[in-house]
Amino acid sequence: MTLSISDLKVTLGGREILRGVDLDLRPGRVHGLAGESGSGKTMTGLAVLGLLPHGARATGRIALGERDLLGMSAKELNTVRGGEVAMVFQDPATSMHPMLTIGRQLTEHMRHHLGLDRKQARARAVELLGQVRIPGPEAAIDRYPHQFSGGMRQRIAIAIALACSPKVLIADEPTTALDVTVQAGVLRLLRGLCDDLGLAVLLVTHDLGVMSAVADEVSVMKEGLVVETGPRGQVLRDPLHPYTRALLDSLPGETA
């Protein structure tokens, strides 16, 4: 299923944070969203799931297939959240509840969205942990988030996001809080899942190195607008917009 965002505008406290964003996500493709801090990348991701901060207003259209997510009631949106569109957050240390076992956090939305019983949900959770390559999933399921390393936690967070077989995955800076050595593993996992499951992935990141490693398409945001969109090779090697060029030039050495 495709997700297309058109003319998305978000105002918060009288300030226009997004000024007409257009993005298209397609199944099996990773769409990278780059830009400096405050350019509106994360807001775009949050707007899709209706998770904007208190008091923010969004207009425009966010179409999941034929349905407009912005026009949905809270109840309808809740069936989409976690079920059809899932999200992975920046810091796995804070995005999981520290007092609930990861088994609980893996199964609760499955039971809610898919109506599975305890046993089925647990079996699926073990399978998911194996899929994101957590060693010893049977034992891991009864542990708490603080008993895992950062990279493992982010894998678990990805497993949680994938639990209800969503069509669209929004990954908000999923590797920023991780060690460089662990980053590559998590990115490879995301890329693999996107290919295997036909997920449409929106990868929000300020790291152009990350972008060049996994994205198919790249969009660059500046001050609430998408200034450039195109295939990765073209945008990163032959940028049309001066801002993209400036971003690339600011990279140290041969990273890009």
Place this chain on the structure above:
Amino acid sequence: MSPTSVPSKDPEAGGNPKAVQDREGTGTASAPKAAGTAPPRAGRTGGRSPLARFLIRRVLTALLLAVGITLVTFVLTNLVPGDPVAANLGQRALGDPTIVAQWKAEHGLDKPLPQQYLLHLQGVLQGDLGTSQQSHRPVRDDLAEAVPATLELAGVAILISLVAGVAFGVIAALRRDRLSDHLLRILSLVGISVPTFWLALTAFYIFFYRLQITPGSGRIDPGMSPPPQVTGLYTIDAALAGQWDVFASAIGHLATPALVLALYTIGLLTRFTRSAVLEVLGQDYVRAARAKGLPGRVILFRYVLRSALVPIITVAGLAFGSLLSGTVLVEAIFAWPGVGQYAFKSATSLDLPAVMGVGLVVGAVYLVINLIVDVLYGVIDPRVRLS
């Protein structure tokens, strides 16, 4: 306490090589190796029963503190300037040295202080708290009547405060900056600032004397006899004995003083719950729970309240302590025959065994409350239990 950094260290050490493995080979190759390293780690962090070990540690600490309490009450009581002999014997008897010496010997006051303390400690261990010089009854028997009266009053007050305070706090946080939030803020400020004794007097005057809708002082109606003693709590004893008229009377007599006592703690708990819930609402994991499409009540009870409970029970424990001290004045106004009244009477008559007995009981109650709070931390938060 740094729950995230300390315990995560050892999985980190084991985790990184595996992450490297994942990048190199495919998942299937690394799985058996990884499974081989998992059990010893589970053994180290999990242990046999972390909760049991945690409990034993806390109980041992509490026992040590209990000994400390006996020492402190003994020393403080003996530091008080004042002569128990003068306080207890009449003018004429005081003039007669043999009577004074005999009285001192009877009450063990002729021995050196360290020996007096050891005798006292020995007595405490055998459940003997000495004889009250005022009532001429064993202090233990006096306390056995006074302590349940106070516990019943303070217990009902803390129950009311917990239910009302937490509910109000949650409502205020969820409806932040709206009318209900402002109204609750005013209520909690009033609750915190109004002096309890004044409130008790006013409530007694208005509801009993003027409106005559509440029963007067004491624990039950004067015409009734107390229910057969099992727990010492009149409500429970009456219910156990099936004496429902006594039960109703006991509840009626409890209502006003308990509500008066509770108003302060309701205010306190409302404020703390509000800020605790607001803090948790801003956490990433609450947003993540929303992103999972969980229903609002699941997020509130499973995600938000669970975290907010940690600060709430801390304050509730402290609040119970403040209830015990607030009860002295409230007991006096409502003629409630509890520990507060007993402590006041024995302190003003320098009834040292009784004062020490009260000190011991109040200290023990604090210890138990702290123990309960500690244990609840462990039950609620796995990081406390496992570290």
